[in-house]
Every structure is written in structure tokens, then in C-alpha cells.
Amino acid sequence: MNPTLDPLELAQGQALLPRLSDTLAQSLRGARLEYQVEGYISCAFEVPGIGKRTTSAGSAYEAIRLALIELACLTTPTLEYLALQMNETSSSKDLGKFDSVPSERFQSKTRQHTVGVTLPAELKVHLNLLAESENASFAEMSRRFAVFGFEDFIDRSLYASSTALFDLLNNELLKWQSSSSEQVMLRLDPGHAVRIRSAAKEYGKSVSELSVLCVAHGLEMQALLVSLEQRISNFKGAAIRPLLPKLDLPPFATPLLSSVLAGTVRAPKTLIRKLAGIFEAPESLLSTFFRRSFDYRLVPAFKAEDGKPELATNAVSWAVAVKSLGLSAEQTKTLLDLGI
Numbered sequence: 001m002n003p004t005l006d007p008l009e010l011a012q013g014q015a016l017l018p019r020l021s022d023t024l025a026q027s028l029r030g031a032r033l034e035y036q037v038e039g040y041i042s043c044a045f046e047v048p049g050i051g052k053r054t055t056s057a058g059s060a061y062e063a064i065r066l067a068l069i070e071l072a073c074l075t076t077p078t079l080e081y082l083a084l085q086m087n088e089t090s091s092s093k094d095l096g097k098f099d100s101v102p103s104e105r106f107q108s109k110t111r112q113h114t115v116g117v118t119l120p121a122e123l124k125v126h127l128n129l130l131a132e133s134e135n136a137s138f139a140e141m142s143r144r145f146a147v148f149g150f151e152d153f154i155d156r157s158l159y160a161s162s163t164a165l166f167d168l169l170n171n172e173l174l175k176w177q178s179s180s181s182e183q184v185m186l187r188l189d190p191g192h193a194v195r196i197r198s199a200a201k202e203y204g205k206s207v208s209e210l211s212v213l214c215v216a217h218g219l220e221m222q223a224l225l226v227s228l229e230q231r232i233s234n235f236k237g238a239a240i241r242p243l244l245p246k247l248d249l250p251p252f253a254t255p256l257l258s259s260v261l262a263g264t265v266r267a268p269k270t271l272i273r274k275l276a277g278i279f280e281a282p283e284s285l286l287s288t289f290f291r292r293s294f295d296y297r298l299v300p301a302f303k304a305e306d307g308k309p310e311l312a313t314n315a316v317s318w319a320v321a322v323k324s325l326g327l328s329a330e331q332t333k334t335l336l337d338l339g340i
Contacts, residue, residue: 031067033060043067054314069191113193115186117212123176124184126219139187146211147192148288149218154199155284162203166213173216186211221285228281228289232261247274249338252331256321263293265321268338290315 031045042056043063055066119127124138131141156165188196188211200210235243240258244250249257259265260275267275267290276283294315316324322335 031064033063045071047071069194111190112187113190115188115193115196115207115211117184117186117208117215118181119184119212119215120173120176120178121180121182122178123173123216123219124182126176127215139185142184142186142215143188145218145222146186146188146196146215147218148221149214149216150192150196150199150210152221152282152284152288153214153217154195155287156282159283166203169213169217172220173213176216186215221288224281224285225289225292228279228285231279232289235261243278246278247271250331250334252325252327253335256325256335259316259321260290261293263290264315266290266315266317268318270338 031043034042034044041060041063042054043060043066044052044054045067046052053067053071055063057063057066127141127145128138130136131138134141153165153169196210196214197207199205200207203210205213236258240254240261241251243257244253247257256265260267260271272283272286276286279286281289318338319336322332325332325335327335
């Protein structure tokens with residue numbers, strides 16, 4: 001058990017789950033909260049007809065909140081479809097036909113929330129140019145950077161003061177300020193719309209104000225991400241060995257560190273902190289880089305003889321990766337202790 005986490009808080013969070021409404025409890029009744037080696041708490045649950053899902057956060061309540069948001073995103077399209085159909089046939093007593101699964105058109109169309117934001121003209125022009133270069137729409141591009149910036153904002157809020165955080169965001173937006181601005185519509189998925197609205201209320205900002213700050217922050221993070229990728233790419237193969245002493249890692253941890261930099265193994269917080277210092281990047285950005293590296297990794301070709309080949313959908317935990325190396329008991333303990 002991680003000594004920095006409060007067992008009572010975990011127990012209180014577990015006790016909260018059964019008290020949720022019947023609709024949510026159907027999916028979360030069997031949910032479990034568990035400590036992760038990396039210092040997080042995970043909330044694992046199963047959605048009927050969709051499958052198992054897991055959310056992770058620094059506290060039990062935050063993990064449950066993220067689970068609720070994800071559950072809402074997964075179930076909202078279906079519920080909306082049923083509500084729409086029932087409304088259209090309110091005079092009919094036969095509602096049995098709505099027990100069937102919604103059509104593919106309703107399943108594939110994602111509901112979005114619209115937020116009116118005032119963008120500096122230069123920022124809007126830049127987003128339009130990026131959209132054209134990637135053959136994407138302005139709405140898609142602005143949403144991408146708003147979400148990217150917001151997720152990093154949330155990560156930073158865990159360790160940075162709100163004053164310092166908003167000073168940073170305002171300075172980033174200031175780079176785009178000009179004599180003119182334009183009103184545009186920002187379209188967000190339900191989950192992020194709810195979270196941005198909640199965060200705006202928490203910090204005393206309007207949804208529009210926080211959204212435009214996140215767009216500018218997302219662009220800034222993207223530029224830093226490109227620079228970070230170039231620096232990390234210099235440490236591959238034998239070139240990774242000079243990093244080991246800087247991270248206080250023994251030589252037998254070389255393959256483990258290589259996997260961490262590739263995003264296939266989740267690094268513990270202590271290692272993330274040291275890597276952030278070496279690469280001169282925020283911890284949140286480093287974590288984002290590793291997640292993206294995993295998501296966009298090359299998928300090997302399979303030739304399975306028995307059954308279907310399996311492909312990992314999440315990075316391997318530090319503990320599992322350490323134990324898979326087949327090291328001695330002492331060496332294994334040395335590496336596992338880093339994850340506490």
C-alpha cells in the first residue's frame with residue numbers, strides 16, 4: 001500500500017459508490033477502487049454492452065468523478081435516442097420497439113456542446129491555417145487544442161497554485177492578442193464540456209474565458225511537445241545509458257527505461273519528476289508525451305496459430321514490467337521501491 005495515500009479516504013470513496021442513483025449504480029455497483037503502484041487510485045467498472053473501463057486519479061473522489069463523466073459520455077447518445085423516439089410517439093402506447101439497440105447512425109454520431117468564445121483574430125487565423133494543413137475543420141482543430149490545453153491545465157492544478165497557473169495561461173494568450181477579436185463557436189464533447197464548466201466555476205472564470213485560455217495553452221503545449229520529442233529521440237539504444245546515473249537507476253534498468261521513454265511502461269511519479277528535470281519539461285507534458293507515444297506506437301504484424309492475437313490497450317504498470325525482467329530478488333526490490 002502506498003503510505004502517502006489515506007486508507008480512510010479510499011474506504012469512504014468505496015462506500016460512496018453503492019449510494020449513487022440506480023441508473024449509475026447499474027454500471028458502478030461492481031466498481032472497485034484500488035491503489036496503483038505509481039501513486040494513483042484507479043476506479044474499475046463495467047458498462048453493460050460496452051465492456052470494462054478504468055479511470056485513474058490522485059484521489060478516490062476524483063477517480064469516481066472521472067468514472068461518472070466517462071459513463072455519461074458512453075451512455076448519453078443512447079439515452080438521447082430513446083428520449084427522442086419516445087417523444088415523437090408519445091401518443092402511442094406501444095413503446096416495446098424502443099428496447100432494440102439504436103441504429104448505427106445514432107451510435108456513431110457524437111453529441112456535442114457548443115460554447116461561445118471570443119478568440120483573438122490572429123489566433124483564429126492560425127487555427128484555420130493548421131486546419132487547412134491537416135485537411136481538418138476549424139471546429140475540430142479548435143476542439144483538439146482546447147481539450148489538450150484543458151487536460152494539461154488539470155494536471156498542473158494538482159501541484160501549481162491557481163495564481164501561478166492563470167498567470168501562465170494569460171501570458172500565453174497575450175501572445176495572440178491584437179486590436180481585434182472574433183466570436184466563434186467551440187464544440188466540445190459532453191464529458192469535457194461538463195468538466196470545463198465545473199473548473200470554470202471552481203476558479204471563478206466564465207466558461208468562455210477558460211475555454212479560450214485552454215485553446216492558447218494547447219497550442220503552446222503542442223509546440224513544447226514537438227521540442228520534447230526531439231530531445232527524447234536522442235536517447236535510443238546505447239545512447240540511453242548515460243541517462244541511468246542521472247536518474248539514480250542501476251545498469252540492469254536499461255530495458256525498463258527504454259520502455260518508459262517509448263511509452264509502453266508507466267513510470268512512477270519519482271521517475272517522472274527526475275525525467276522532467278533532465279528534459280526541462282513540465283511533468284504533465286512528459287506524461288502526455290508518453291501517453292501519445294503509446295497511442296501512436298507501431299503495431300507489429302501478427303501470425304497467430306492458436307486463437308486471436310492480443311494487443312495491449314494500456315501501458316504496462318511499473319511493477320508488472322519490473323517483474324517481467326526476471327531479475328534477482330534484490331534487483332527486483334530495488335526497482336519496485338522506486339514505484340512506492
